[in-house]
Amino acid sequence: MQKQNGFTLIELVVVIIILGILAVTAAPKFINLQGDARLSTLQGMKGAIQSANSLLYSKAAIGGSEKDAAADASPIEGVTLNFGYIQATKAELEAALDITSTDWVIAVSDPVTTPASVTIQPVDAPDTCVFTYQQAKDASTPPVYGTMPDASDC
Template identity: 50%
Template sequence: MNKQNGFTLIELVVVIIILGILAVTAAPKFINLQSDARASTVDGVKAALQGANTLIYSKAAIAGKEADAGASITVATGVVVTTDYGNINSSVTVATVKSNLENAMDMTFEALSDGTADIATEDWAVWSSATTGFVIVPKGKKADDACRLNYTVATKNTTTGVITPAQISTTTTDC
């Protein structure tokens, strides 16, 4: 009788099943898709905010208020956003910034009272610094974490009258 070397079909199927189970359980540990997804959503919110800011600036220009600080712009019936030089402003209170963002972007935000201690428990949270701007963070992050959107308010040079538009940037190294 000839002795054949090799694997039976059943042995091959069992090995393939075991490799499949290992791939399903081990692959997510090697590929961190959650941080990539969170970084992409922060970039998506940045794009949404840029679009909203552009539309608000257009409305401000139509109303002749693109050079005014503290102007109120009606974006829809009964929906008002306060602006500085045609851009969404960073008010003294985080509640006003939250309201401006919700009106401009049609999203819901949680207001953080302390940017270094409070952790966002909702999908998105905002923390405001009245002099420089505001920070938007995803759920589970603080305003000073390296997973955030930074909004620097528009300013006007008092001597030259030159207006610097709002700046929007993201930090996604720790998402």
């Protein structure tokens, strides 16, 4: 009597069906990983700006320059502040956060509006994966951080 080695056709079909079911249930969890990563990066940038603003405002308050407009302010940590907060310019954000244009797209939204604002997005991200930073309007109005996009926008 001969022993049979290998799998039967039925066994192979059952294994393929089980793998197909696993793939269908697991695939949606991994489809939008890139969008989630971009959104997390954008949220990290927003948090970095908020933290830098808190630290720089504290230093400006200690020095008594938290009510100075950008034209009257002396640089703190190499950053010229506007009413104690980071100005909404590419140069000031890059200096305050130690970032480069190879990773981030920082664009002035509308140079005519007051207060100035910039849009910030990761490089190679869709145009919908962006948030807005608006500098302080005056000494009594802090900067405004725009709403974050959804993961589907990134």
